[in-house]
Amino acid sequence: MMIASPPPASAPGSLPATPPGGVEGLLDAKILLVDDNPVGRLVLEASLNGAGFTNLRSAADGEQALALTAQWGPELIITDLMMPKMDGFDFCRRLGADPGHREVPIIVQTARGEPGIRGDIFDAGASDLVLKPINPRELVSRVRIHLERRRLITSLTDYKRRIADELETAKAMQLSLLPTPAQVTALCSQLPIELAGHCEPSFGLGGDIWGLDALPDDRLRLWSADFAGHDVQSAVNTFRLHTFLATGGAPAARPGDWLGEVNEFLCGVLPVGQFATMLCAVVDFKRERLTLASAAAPPPILGDGENYQAVSIAGLPLGVARNAEYETLFLPFAPGATLFAYSDALTETPNPEMPVLPLAALVSHLQACRHETLGEIQAGLIARLRAAMPDGLADDLTLISLHHVGGAP
């Protein structure tokens, strides 16, 4: 489900005001000076020393500069153009082709101010140029600007990488809440079922979760929930729900009563405006019966092997009102029957007004594809959504198919 509450005043992902090692600490920056003329190098050194830069090294041509760059890792390079062995143009090009150092800013010093040459210098990959004779204050200003920019980019890149790593860890934890393929296979060997589940966050972490519980007397509970809220917020709520359910928080057998128990729990933890929609289905294989309850979940679709239809069942979202009551619906579920549950992304992509798969089209599609495997049917649905939103879905997507294959449990 999409997001409901307003962004917090201070976004949790906001950057520190001053990045670590930021503009304050520029004077220790490693700067490489490249010039075949010793006098030229001295002029550069004197200008930079005068401004307080002390971490300087020199090279006499492009080849030496490349070797020193690889070995020392300068943060900024100032180079002359005309040098023996390898000139400044080639040096810029070679460095630009080196993935390890292509981001190092290069300031080219040149005595030639013609527009054509200046263009060539930038084309070769230089970040900036200064004209000879060197104006020390201008040189130092340009050095500062490029160092600041470089350090800012580095700190942003590091920050982004750290967040991405943490997100990956959280994502793996969230994935571990869902039934594993081994658990599904084990259930399919105990009960006369085929089952396929797909759960995909639209970005980073998601607010969807589903689960299976083997119940006594050859019964199976299947549930699917969708939390409204921001990515992380709704994801944290999936953990809360999982813990509540995994520790026996909702003992009721009948789906409507069970949703009532989940609702009481969520009313206690969710603030106003946050809620979950949820479907609970219990299949009784001995009685060939399906019991269903819904808390504003998208209408599940039931097929008897030939005909498919949406089950009309409604209910208050969870976490909104205490003591809410949820109706339990009783339906036949004989061998050959299929239950299909899904999150609203399926019928609201690319938008709720003009979806590619409105409910009626979804029902027809399932009916038309009823002889395909559950996995093939889900893959077909996902492909249709992706075609409608090639840049990625706007909402978390969950699809669960349960098929009664027949035979004694």
Next chain:
Amino acid sequence: MDIQSHMQDEEFLARLSGRMMFSDNPAFRVLLDEARSSGAKRYVFDLSELASVDSAGLGMFLIAAEQAKKSGLPLTLRRPSGQVKQLLALARFDKLVAIQE
């Protein structure tokens, strides 16, 4: 989403039109503040021109319902249609606020 609101005979009437989604959250909060400070005795949201609501919009209606309940004033959702009507029915909003056809 576009919002137009005015007071008439102690009724705070807001007409919502277009698509209601997450990005409308700030504007909707402002609307709720206006409603609260209007001194009205009842709130009416006219949804006849509202084309769609996503779950974020549903969350906003829940906040509106809670605010009305706290202030002890009735909130009516008037003339929802199409997808909006279906979603309100699916979520049994009639249990929370008055829905007027």
